[in-house]
Every structure is written in C-alpha cells, then in structure tokens.
Amino acid sequence: MSDESTASADLIPGAAGVPGGPGGQRRDAFGAGDSGDTSGFGGLVTPVPILSSTARPFGDADADAVYDALERAFPQLGDAVERVVVDRGELTVHVRRESLVAVGQTLRDDPDLRFELLSSLSGVDYPDDVTGRRLHSVAHLTSMTHRRRVRVEVSVTDADPTVPSLTSVWPTADWHERETYDMFGIVYTGHPGLTRIMMPDDWIGHPQRKDYPLGGIPVDYKGATIPPPDERRSYS
Structure with a gap:
C-alpha cells in the first residue's frame, strides 16, 4: 500500500495493539457502509x-x-x-x-x-x-x-x-x-x-x-x- 493511501484512512488497532494488525479493522476516510463501495478499501467501518x-x-x-x-x-x-x-x-x-x-x-x-x-x-x-x-x-x-x-x-x-x-x-x-x-x-x-x-x-x-x-x-x-x-x- 502506498504512503498516500495509508494516510487517507484510519487504522483501528488490532488485538496486538498494532494499527491494522491481527484483529484490527480499517476505517476508511469515506465512511461508507453497505453501499457496494468502490473506493478500493474493503471492510469499511462506520463510526458511531x-x-x-x-x-x-x-x-x-x-x-x-x-x-x-x-x-x-x-x-x-x-x-x-x-x-x-x-x-x-x-x-x-x-x-x-x-x-x-x-x-x-x-x-x-x-x-x-x-x-x-x-x-x-x-x-x-x-x-x-x-x-x-x-x-x-x-x-x-x-x-x-x-x-x-x-x-x-x-x-x-x-x-x-x-x-x-x-x-x-x-x-x-x-x-x-x-x-x-x-x-x-x-x-x-x-x-x-x-x-x-x-x-x-x-x-x-x-x-x-x-x-x-x-x-x-x-x-x-x-x-x-x-x-x-x-x-x-x-x-x-
């Protein structure tokens, strides 16, 4: 993943406390959900x-x-x-x-x-x-x-x-x-x-x-x- 694409999204820490690590999720900058997202980022999480x-x-x-x-x-x-x-x-x-x-x-x-x-x-x-x-x-x-x-x-x-x-x-x-x-x-x-x-x-x-x-x-x-x-x- 390029530095540019990494900067455009927040990585939620996984079980090991490492952003994007095991058990972690990606929260995309677009905040999309259930929309057939086409941004290239999978598994988007909508913040509450x-x-x-x-x-x-x-x-x-x-x-x-x-x-x-x-x-x-x-x-x-x-x-x-x-x-x-x-x-x-x-x-x-x-x-x-x-x-x-x-x-x-x-x-x-x-x-x-x-x-x-x-x-x-x-x-x-x-x-x-x-x-x-x-x-x-x-x-x-x-x-x-x-x-x-x-x-x-x-x-x-x-x-x-x-x-x-x-x-x-x-x-x-x-x-x-x-x-x-x-x-x-x-x-x-x-x-x-x-x-x-x-x-x-x-x-x-x-x-x-x-x-x-x-x-x-x-x-x-x-x-x-x-x-x-x-x-x-x-x-x-």
Missing part, C-alpha cells in the same frame, strides 16, 4: 456518532467568542440548544426547532454576533440516526462584520418533518427551503410559498433521501440514450 457537546472552552477563539456572545444575548439558550459541537474549526449549534427562529433572530441582530448572511440552507438524511430524527435542516450563517461562520442544525422525524421557516429572518432562505423541501421532504412552516422547485409538482417522493430508489427514466442526450441509474453499471 457521539451525541454530546464539545467541552468548554472549545479551544477555538472564534467558536468561543460566538458562543459566549450567544449565551449573553439569549438567556434561554440552555433550553433552546441540544448540543454544541466544534470540529475541524467549525462550530455547529444543534437547536430545538421551537427555538430556531428566536435563536436565528439573535444571531442576526446582536452586535457581537451579526450573522447578516444566510449563505446556504440544506438538508441531510441520516436513516440510522440514534435519536430517531433522521432529517436534518442545516443553515450556514456568515458574519461579514466579524468574519465568522456558524452552522445551525435542527433534526426532526420522518413522521413529523416540520421546521419553522427562517425566511422572516433571512429572506434568502426562501429558495433554499424550497429545494430542501423538494429533495428531503422537510416542511418549513411559515414559508411564503413552499412548493417544489426542481421536481414536477406531482412528483412522488423526495429524491435525496437515502431510501429513495435509484430508478428513473432514460434520458436522450445528443443522439444517445442514457439509461436510468438502476440499469447502469453495477459496482458490486
């Missing part, structure tokens, strides 16, 4: 998520400054936030959905925070989420005043996929929420016009959910026909 907050202080000056300011500006923060994670220099605040708009308003308006820009809002589907809330709505916020970023995340169940709309705080959330609704089925309550933005209005299902079938329709492209995904090359 740890649902706890990063210890304070975070050890990151911007993350500490943002969260300290948020605690001062939002006294009910302990009830509004489930956990706070700082990883690879990125601050993620997991907010309870009933507090999302109020926390967002504070992040935008407080002079020590000033997250004026919602740069993106998207969805994520974790079918094996240990909390049972597989659908996550993730907003990426930017403070142009203080040159900082923060991620605000809300998780909901498939049975009750409703999240308050952030359009009243950041109007740019409008089309982002429409796309997330279209692709993941997260319903943004209070949105001014929550309709599909990419798929036809009568389309059944939400294509970026992990359990959405790969089937599709053939596409004509410059004289050739591209078959649906489930009829293309098999990688298993």
Whole structure:
C-alpha cells in the first residue's frame, strides 16, 4: 500500500495493539457502509456518532467568542440548544426547532454576533440516526462584520418533518427551503410559498433521501440514450 493511501484512512488497532494488525479493522476516510463501495478499501467501518457537546472552552477563539456572545444575548439558550459541537474549526449549534427562529433572530441582530448572511440552507438524511430524527435542516450563517461562520442544525422525524421557516429572518432562505423541501421532504412552516422547485409538482417522493430508489427514466442526450441509474453499471 502506498504512503498516500495509508494516510487517507484510519487504522483501528488490532488485538496486538498494532494499527491494522491481527484483529484490527480499517476505517476508511469515506465512511461508507453497505453501499457496494468502490473506493478500493474493503471492510469499511462506520463510526458511531457521539451525541454530546464539545467541552468548554472549545479551544477555538472564534467558536468561543460566538458562543459566549450567544449565551449573553439569549438567556434561554440552555433550553433552546441540544448540543454544541466544534470540529475541524467549525462550530455547529444543534437547536430545538421551537427555538430556531428566536435563536436565528439573535444571531442576526446582536452586535457581537451579526450573522447578516444566510449563505446556504440544506438538508441531510441520516436513516440510522440514534435519536430517531433522521432529517436534518442545516443553515450556514456568515458574519461579514466579524468574519465568522456558524452552522445551525435542527433534526426532526420522518413522521413529523416540520421546521419553522427562517425566511422572516433571512429572506434568502426562501429558495433554499424550497429545494430542501423538494429533495428531503422537510416542511418549513411559515414559508411564503413552499412548493417544489426542481421536481414536477406531482412528483412522488423526495429524491435525496437515502431510501429513495435509484430508478428513473432514460434520458436522450445528443443522439444517445442514457439509461436510468438502476440499469447502469453495477459496482458490486
């Protein structure tokens, strides 16, 4: 194995305490599982998520400054936030959905925070989420005043996929929420016009959910026909 390929994966110590040794497993950098992986690494191990907050202080000056300011500006923060994670220099605040708009308003308006820009809002589907809330709505916020970023995340169940709309705080959330609704089925309550933005209005299902079938329709492209995904090359 080349040095480059070794560096791209973590080796879990085996019985002898030697990384990759007898009894050890390879945890690939891609984190894939049950997918017919084509990365070239066999026996991938998906790490179990740890649902706890990063210890304070975070050890990151911007993350500490943002969260300290948020605690001062939002006294009910302990009830509004489930956990706070700082990883690879990125601050993620997991907010309870009933507090999302109020926390967002504070992040935008407080002079020590000033997250004026919602740069993106998207969805994520974790079918094996240990909390049972597989659908996550993730907003990426930017403070142009203080040159900082923060991620605000809300998780909901498939049975009750409703999240308050952030359009009243950041109007740019409008089309982002429409796309997330279209692709993941997260319903943004209070949105001014929550309709599909990419798929036809009568389309059944939400294509970026992990359990959405790969089937599709053939596409004509410059004289050739591209078959649906489930009829293309098999990688298993």
